[in-house]
Amino acid sequence: MIELRTPTQIEQMRPAGRFVAEVLTRLREVADVGVNLLELDRVAHDMIRERGAESCYIDYHPSFGASPFGKVLCTSVNDAVLHGLPHDYTLRDGDLLSVDFACAVDGWVSDSALSVVVGTPRPEDLTLIETTERALAAGIDAARVGNRVGDISAAIAAVAHEAGLSVNTQFGGHGVGRTMHGEPHIANDGRAGRGLRLKAGLVIAIEPWFLHTTDEIVTDPDGWTLRSADGSRGAHSEHTVAITPDGPPLVLTARD
Structure with a gap:
């Protein structure tokens, strides 16, 4: 069911958005060569406890x-692009890290x-990250009253196709609210x-993710982490x- 939020409810959603932005800003600062993915997860977990927030991931079982x-985090490295399950892996020079985070504050979710590169970046990785960010901006700009969901999708895809990328449509954006x-x-x-x-009051997550040379993904033995089928890197x-x-x-999740 699609739900529209009142102006009051959208104001109530702002704290969750600010907190999610704060956590990702902190993780961007912490992520570096020599840092373990489990350490990143602990940082986010500590911030959740201190804020009195609620993780959307820890008990998630679709x-x-x-x-x-x-x-409490998705940490996807290099050829992993979505749903990366944090594990005992220490970041290395040049790793491309994508971090996805969702939580609830006072019952509202953001x-x-x-995506970032730790240490010495590959130019093609920086270009891929920049492309996902431009696609996100294009999708956000299309999210206006009177447009349709397809306008958001088409705006995202236009950026990808201009960059010579193919697009996977299995996983994408979604409605956000109490869940x-x-x-x-x-x-x-x-x-x-x-x-x-699209109508006023609709709250959605817009999330372009692209892979360098494919749009096909495979699932790791952990049952969660999604990787490119050809080993090429991804950004989100x-x-x-x-x-x-x-x-x-x-x-709502704008970062400084």
């Missing part, structure tokens, strides 16, 4: 997951993701003018936004 997730995942699904490719008409960007009566949407 149909595609092998078991309850058990951690969801966001970013992390709701309707509508927002694919990262689609036809403009198609799908649900995401914000939670609220559609406003006029003008661009409100980015």
Whole structure:
């Protein structure tokens, strides 16, 4: 079911968005060569406890997951791009790290993701990250009253295709509210003018993710981590936004 939020409810969602942004900003600072993925998860877990927030991931067990997730972050490294289960891995020079984080504050959820390179970057990785960020900006700009879900999808895909990338549509954006995942699904490719008409009060996560040379993914033995089928690297960007009566949407998870 698709739910529209009142202006009061959207104001109540702001603290969750700010907190998610604060956690990702802190993790971007901590992530470096020699840092273990489990340490990143502990940093986020400590911040959740200090804030009195609630993790959306730790007990999460959808149909595609092998078991309850058990951690509070998704940490995907290099050829992993989504749902990376934190494990005993120490970041190395040049690793491309994508971090996805969602939690609830006072019963309202926000969801966001970013990608960074630790240590010495490969130029092609920086370009891939920048492409996901431009695609995210294009998708956000299309999230306006009177447009349709397909307009968001088409805006994201146009950036990807201009960069010579193919697009996977299995996983994408989604509604956000009292729970992390709701309707509508927002694919990262689609036809403009198609799908649900966007209305004020709709709160959604928009999340382009791309791989260097493929759009096919495979699942790790952990039952969660999704990797490129050909070993190429991936990047992921995401914000939670609220559609406003006029003008661009409100980015609830905007980072300084």
